[in-house]
Amino acid sequence: MAHDGRALHIQVRAYDPEPSAIVAQQMRRDVEGMLKEDQVTLVIDPDGDGRNGYLFAVNANGAQFDALIFDGGQMRFDWDALWRSEARIEADGWRADITIPLSVFGRGRPVGEDEARTWRVNAERWMPRGSERVRLAGIQPDKEVYSLGDALPMPAIVADQDGWGLRLKASLRATSESSAASGTGQARQRLEPGLEVFHESPTGLRTTAALNIDFGEAEADERTVNLTRFELFRPEKREFFLQDAGRFTFGGLVESAVIPYYSRRIGLDATGRGRSLDAGLKFSGQLAGTDFGLFGARVAGGPTEPGAPDQRAADVAVLRVARPLGHRSRVGLTATRGNPEGTPGSSLWGVDYQFRDTNWVPPGGEGGKTLETHAWVLESSNAGLGDGRSWGASVKYPNVGLMGNAEVQRIDAHFNPALGYLAEAGVTRGQGELGWWHRTRIGEDIIPGVDWNFRRKQDGSERSWLLNPEIGYTNAAGDTVMVEVFFEGDRLASAYTPVPGVTVQPGRYGWHYLFGYLETAPSRPVSATAELRSGGYYDGHRDDQTLQLAWKPSPYWGWRVGLARNAIRLPSGSFTVRTASLRLDHTPSTRLAQSLLLQWDNVSKELGVSARLRWLWRPDREVIFSLDRLGYTGDQRDLLPNQTRAMLKLVWNLER
Structure with a gap:
């Protein structure tokens, strides 16, 4: 490792006596399967406090993978930084050269005159052929390299201060929309x-501003038919909202049934279609030892669908503050204001507490265990709905040997996070897992356990529960098989229709079914994922089959086919849901990536086509092309025009 005052330069020599057997299939950026190939991962915590950091991984082709680390050991895979990497296979292994601008890490938290700044650093190499992992520090099978509490301290690398700490990302976009896609009834x-604009002051304060930003280049969501009564949770994919996203997390609620700030509420509807961002402003950093994030935006108004009333522009804001209490605990505050739909009178506030120890010593046991707990309370206020409150607590113990987790939440009937995500209100719910993680001498994982959850409406009208014993096996190469038995019960207060023509009537139900899961290691040229379910479903029967096949004939080409079938038979009727997808990736170099995605289902009868091209033709120049077309394949397709957006x-x- 070396630096020149502007960038961090890392040279990797990965020795291998059989270079012809090195696994390097990916060229495309941010493919999670790359982490199962021959690769090296670097983790850096520029604040040195074990809470927030960055992960960078490179395989033997030079393909990149990066992520944000938050809460000491959680990752957001969807964050991207602007950095460079090159790699090549040689006679004695492979070599990689990595260059990361120091502006990516920021100028770090301010320290006193007599205090030396420190980073935390860890590194890891994975070799799939022998299922071998080498790590700089914290090498335990139940700890990941991004567990910042196990990283090693080192003197901080301080960037030259002769610049302004400023980066401008200017863009010019040409957009064409069909009359159906524009929402105005006319093509435009x-x-x-x-x-x-990205700026960092000498004190470490980061400012991000955006003007007239469109998100048309974001990857399309995977098509899923919702067979539940609740809104599906979908991850954020837009770069602007992913910058410093870890600073806005609250209560350990990442993919939970309740989240106070869910950025997909801003500028996107439930289908993933949305409007542009007129303006956005974000501040983040540390002041007096306190982490903070402040975000405000104006979402453009305008039409949503032909014939629908125009949606008003919306002003929204989010505040997040967190302060450490020693090295293991943290207390925080969050607040939001505004409603993305443009209606006034919405606000929310809440407090949370986190305890995380990666070297916890259980009573009568050995040290080196990880224990993490969260507790939180939220209160919302909305015009016409009034005030509502929710609270929750969770504990995680993800260790070899005895392992488990548990969570409980209570959400009032009037609680509604206007800028957040909520599966349902007026409910008390809990979930958990208890198992035993057995690791063999050759690196196999055998985990028997039992999962559970419960849900109860606070007015007593509905109640549901689930209990499923399971056993999973993963070999050293990464192939996984799991078998589960589910026992479920549900008391419904009102009917609901999971699929067209099939209705579940109010009443009390109990059923059970079998579930099987099989996944082969993604480092293989041909890999597969399969799921099977068969058994009861309320007062009827349900059979599910899901299959995904991926083929990498070379590092430059990749195919993925997905097929799913959900056959539901109830006394009220029968229906079979079918979904299909086909994805083609062409990555001739690490700077040029093209993809084509086709998706269809027989419920909406829509065929979606999404094409993407990203070409980094110079380190500071990029060309992006996106094409989305949505067509109706049903009997009335002549009456429903196609929606096209390019x-x-x-x-x-x-950068200056």
């Missing part, structure tokens, strides 16, 4: 500029 074409975007990155 636009040529618009956009600007994102965008060409030129991006300039300027």
Whole structure:
């Protein structure tokens, strides 16, 4: 490792006596399967306090993978930084050269005159052929390399201060929309500029501003038919909202039934379609030892669907503050204001507490265990709905040997996070897992356990529960098989229709079914994932089959086919849900990536086509092209016009 005052330079020599057997299939960026190939991962915590950091991984082709680390050991895979990597296979193994601008890490938290700044650093190499892992520190099978509490301290690398700490990301986009896609009933074409500004002061305060940003280049959501009564949770994929996203997390609620701030509420509807961002401003950093994040935005108004009333522009804001209490505990505050739908009178506030120890010593046991707990309370206020409160607590114990987790939540009937995600209100719910993690001498994992959850409406009208014993096996190469038995019960207060023509009537139900899961290691040229379910479903029967096949004939080409079938038979009727997807990836170099995704289901009878191209033709110049087309394949397809949206975007990155 070395630096020149502007960038961190890392050279990796990965020795291997059989270079022809090195596994390097991926060229495309941020493919999780790359982490199962021959790769090296670097983890850096620039604040040195074990809470927030960054992960960078490179395989033997030079393909990149990066992620945000937050809460000491949680990852957001969907964050991206602008950095460079090159790699090549040689006679004695493979070599990688990595260059990361120091501006990615920021200028770090301010320290006293007599206090030396420190980073925390860890590194890991994975070799799939022998299922061998080498790590700089914290090498335990139940700890990941991104567990920041196990990283080693080192003197901080301080960037030269002769610059302004400023990066400009200017763009020019041309957009064409069909009449059905524009929401106005008329086709339209636009040529618009956009600007994102990133600045960091000498004190470590980060400022991000955005003007007239469109999110048409974000990856399309995977098509899923919702067979539940609750809204599906979908991850954020837009770069602007992912910057410093870890600073806004609350109570350990990442993919939970309640989240106070869910950025997909801003500028997107439930289908993933949405409007542009007129303006956005974000501040984040540390002041007096306190982490903070402040975000405000104006979402553009305008039409949503042909014939529907125009949606008003919306002003929204989010505040997050967290302060450590020693090295293991943290207390925080969050607050939001505004409603993305443009209606006034919505606000929320809450407090949370976190305890995380990666070297916990259980009574009568050995040290080196990980224990993490969270507790939180939230209160919301909305015009017409009034005030509502929710609270929750969780504990996680993810260790070899005895392992488990548990969570409980209570949400009042009037609680509604206007800027967040909520599966349902007026409910008390809990879930958990208890098992035994056995690791063999050759690296196999055998985990028998039992999962459980319960849900009860606070007015007593509904109640549901689930209990499922399971056993999972993963070999050293990463192939996994799992068998589960589910026992479920549900008392419904009102009927609901999971699929067209099939209705579950109010009443009390109990059923059970078998579930099987099989996954082969993604490092293989051909890999597969399969799920099978068969057994009861309320007062009827349900059979599910899901299959995904992936083929990498070379590092430059990749295919993925997905098929799913859900056959539901109830006294009220029968219906079979079918979904299909096909994805083709072409990555001729680590700077050029093209993809084509086709998705269809027989419920909406929509065929979606999404094409993406990203070309980094210079380190500071990028070309982005996206094409989305949604067509109806049902009997009335002649009456429902296709929706087409195309965008060409030129991006300039300027740093001073």
